[in-house]
Amino acid sequence: MKKWMSVLLVGTLSLSLAACGSSNNSETDTANNNTSQNEGSTGFENGKYDPPITLTTVQGLDSNASIFKQGETMENNVHTELIKDRLGIELKYDWVVTNTNDAYKTKLRLMLSSGEKMPDVVRYRGDMETVNMLIDSGQFMAVDELVEQYAGEEYKKGLELDPTIWYPVTRDGKKMALPILDYAYNSNQTLFIREDWLKKLNLKAPTTLEEMEQVMDAFVNQDPDGNGKKDTIGLAAGFKNGFNNWMTDIGFVFGAHGVIPGSWNPDENGKLSMGSVDPAAKEALATIQSWMEKGYISQDAALKDEVGASEFFTKGQAGMMVGPNWIPAWPLPDFEKNVPDGEYKAYPLPAGPTGKAGAAGNNPPVNGYLFINKDAKNPEAVLHYYNFFFDNFANPAEGSEFAQGFAEGYDYAVGPDGKVIKTTEEAKANPELFPGVDLNNPLPNPMFYTLTYEGARIPTLYAESMVKAAEGGELETPYEKTEVGGRHPENVQAMKVIMDQQDIYLKNYYMGPLTETMQSKNELLNKLINEAYNKIVYGQVSVDEFDKMVENWKKSGGEQITEEVNAWYDTVK
DSSP states (O other): OOHHHHHHHHOOHHHHHHTTOGGGHHHHHHHHHHHHHHOOSSSEETTEESSOEEEEEEEEEOTTTTOOOTTOOSSSSHHHHHHHHHHOEEEEEEEEEEOGGGHHHHHHHHHHHTTOOOOSEEEEOSOHHHHHHHHHTSOBOOOHHHHHHHOOHHHHHHHHTOGGGGGGGEETTEEOSEEEEOOTTTTOEEEEEEHHHHHHTTOOOOSBHHHHHHHHHHHHHSOTTOSSSOOOEEEEOOOTTOSSOSSSOOHHHHHTTTOOTTOEEEOTTSOEEEGGGSHHHHHHHHHHHHHHHTTSBOTTGGGOOHHHHHHHHHTTOEEEEEEETTTTTTTTHHHHHHOTTOOEEEEOOOBOTTSOOOEEOOOOOEEEEEEEBTTOSOTHHHHHHHHHHHHHTSSOOTTSTTSSOSOBTTTBEEOTTSOEEOSHHHHHTOGGGSTTOOTTSOOOOGGGGSTTSSSOOOTTHHHHHHHHHHTTOOOOSHHIIIIITTSOHHHHHHHHHHHHTGGGEEOOOOOSOOOHHHHHHHHHHHHHHHHHHHHHHTTSSOTTHHHHHHHHHIIIIIHHHHHHHHHHHHHHO
16 A cells, blocks of 8 residues: 555544654654645645645656556546645646657647637746746736745745746746746756876866866877877867857856856846857857867867767767766766776866856756646645645655655565665566556656656755765765765765855846847847857957957847846846
């Protein structure tokens, strides 16, 4: 029997929380605080709607969310049962699509363009154009009062972490959607270096761009892989998608000169300016041009996207690569297969001529939005739902009901020896513990069925737990044991490096909709920048071509866009 079902039979949510034991008092108090402050005259009493209410929604299934037990569907599964039984909320899906080729976004847009009535709650993560269409449809309500009245303690704390969280969905001073919180700092990048190459060539990890060039020169010219061929490069970089990417980024070179390409940051007057046309970007381009000329980066870099460029490193051809803390989980396992004797380690991003390092990052920890229909009968139900996941899943106490996972026989099981089984490979040895599960696929994880994509995440918890582990702290809570205990040691250390250097990361302050001029000029302006950047990097034109590009950018709409961006900034800051 599912553990949560057995608890249901003996009491209400408040009783089950009380039953967690004295060791869990703090967590229980928090949950009770959330519950008590959220109840009111909406029919939600003692942590549950009685009689049950219905919440309509729509769903686009990604690869994780489309794995079900035999006989279960998005509409009827362990998640929908749990929510109905515990919260008195019956989730009804107007439609469900497999999210291939952006089918979910396409269907939402068709609904909006035809004026079709939207469901009670719509979740969305992706392009801001669709976010703006949802807001501009006029079908969804401002959430300011809902948050104030019904949001739980953990959700409010997460929202208060960074006021810019609200920028993208603020209209006329009103907050038009609920941010789905993600782990903070998780997309910040750092520098991974071939530790075995450093040792072999008796080198130290670089701390400045100048030292980095010396190391890259050795990686290119001193045969670090010992095959007698000059077939290695210094840095795995790819700029097919621009010069500010989520992996194999080379934007840190710009950051070391004080700007981030493609990013709007406050200048000395507090006005937002575009990093791509800042004079400091010219200095960075000159640096990258020299790296290309000396073979420190690949001649194919302009043809490689993030994944393609990462292969320079995973195939053992490059000595350095910039990426988020989690790349030891993907794609670097390919490095371990291709270079079994190789070693790598994370190091701080190097500083530039003024002694300062810089990189894109520290953007608000948001992983999508929940839009609530202004005609919904129980709009507060969305927050009760989200609070439930914060209370029970985001950081469960030892021995509490969901400490091991969502549901036994789905994302985990307890083996005959008492060991908790959480992987498909382990499950294959005990298939009887996973009835109805196709063990040819990953284990079904009902957390991916949730309206909030992955349940609930406390923004600071991941980084704090990783740093604790990196500093030798004992992993104590179920979250720490599960989330950190299973991580690659290089992953844990990389997060520590990032947090030690967290002040270098510069967020993009423009999070609003496409301005009027952006809609008509963005394609042209981006082409101007990218063509000039690539020609400079490949030495096809002088670095002074940058100045001509900037003038063209301003005349072709850049100045107007800058005015529009700052007009938006004045409304939200």
